[in-house]
Amino acid sequence: MSGTMVLVRHGxxxxxxxxxxxxxRDPDLTEQGIEEAMEAGRVLAERGMRFDIAFTSVLxxxxxxxxxxxxxxxxxxxxxxxxxxxxxxxxxxLAGLNKDDARAKWGEEQVHIWRRSYDVPPPxxxxxxxxxxxxxxxxxxxxxxxxxxxxGQTVLVAAHGNSLRALVMVLDGHTTETITKLNLGTxxxxxxxxxxxxxxxxxxxxxxxxxxx
Ligand SMILES: O=C(O)[C@H](O)COP(=O)(O)O
Numbered sequence: 001m002s003g004t005m006v007l008v009r010h011g012x013x014x015x016x017x018x019x020x021x022x023x024x025r026d027p028d029l030t031e032q033g034i035e036e037a038m039e040a041g042r043v044l045a046e047r048g049m050r051f052d053i054a055f056t057s058v059l060x061x062x063x064x065x066x067x068x069x070x071x072x073x074x075x076x077x078x079x080x081x082x083x084x085x086x087x088x089x090x091x092x093x094l095a096g097l098n099k100d101d102a103r104a105k106w107g108e109e110q111v112h113i114w115r116r117s118y119d120v121p122p123p124x125x126x127x128x129x130x131x132x133x134x135x136x137x138x139x140x141x142x143x144x145x146x147x148x149x150x151x152g153q154t155v156l157v158a159a160h161g162n163s164l165r166a167l168v169m170v171l172d173g174h175t176t177e178t179i180t181k182l183n184l185g186t187x188x189x190x191x192x193x194x195x196x197x198x199x200x201x202x203x204x205x206x207x208x209x210x211x212x213x
Contacts, residue, residue, distance in 0.1 A: 011036035023091030036187025041072015066158035092127025134166035
């Protein structure tokens with residue numbers, strides 16, 4: 001066994017609350033989102049988790065979640081790397097639209113395909129499918145994050161629903177079909193312990209993801 005990696009989706013954002021497609025837009029956390037981030041920190045602290053380094057995106061909802069978790073485990077000044085490679089998938093022309101309004105306009109099925117399919121990008125030149133998102137998240141994981149875990153470090157990654165789905169897809173061995181059913185809850189830590197060959201030795205979810213959609 002080598003090191004440990006904790007993946008956590010940011011706490012609820014203002015736009016999660018308003019049910020808006022967010023992507024690369026940059027809303028802050030809600031009060032509930034702050035509470036979720038603090039709870040994640042508390043749960044990890046209770047387990048005695050200590051990190052060697054943290055990674056987050058360049059979007060404030062993930063950056064603040066990351067910092068609150070570090071505050072919670074008593075490591076406020078820990079080295080934290082912010083990188084766009086961990087950003088949420090770019091939602092293209094859907095960004096800023098209400099998800100229910102989009103369903104009314106384009107139909108439930110089309111919106112589900114945009115949100116959860118593996119390889120259908122949302123409309124607009126910038127829109128990223130999950131595959132497109134993985135194409136930037138994976139190289140970053142392989143070069144910056146995984147080597148540290150394999151050296152035995154404990155690493156925190158605070159990112160987003162879809163940038164983390166892209167990682168979890170491969171870690172957990174999802175197919176392009178089963179990944180469409182995976183939803184990550186806000187502020188719920190997923191603790192991965194890896195074997196020396198980088199496969200997953202153990203996974204533990206510290207919270208409830210059953211309500212995630
Ligand atoms: O960018 C967003 O709108 C959300 O963070 C994730 O959206 P999704 O649940 O539609 O993938």
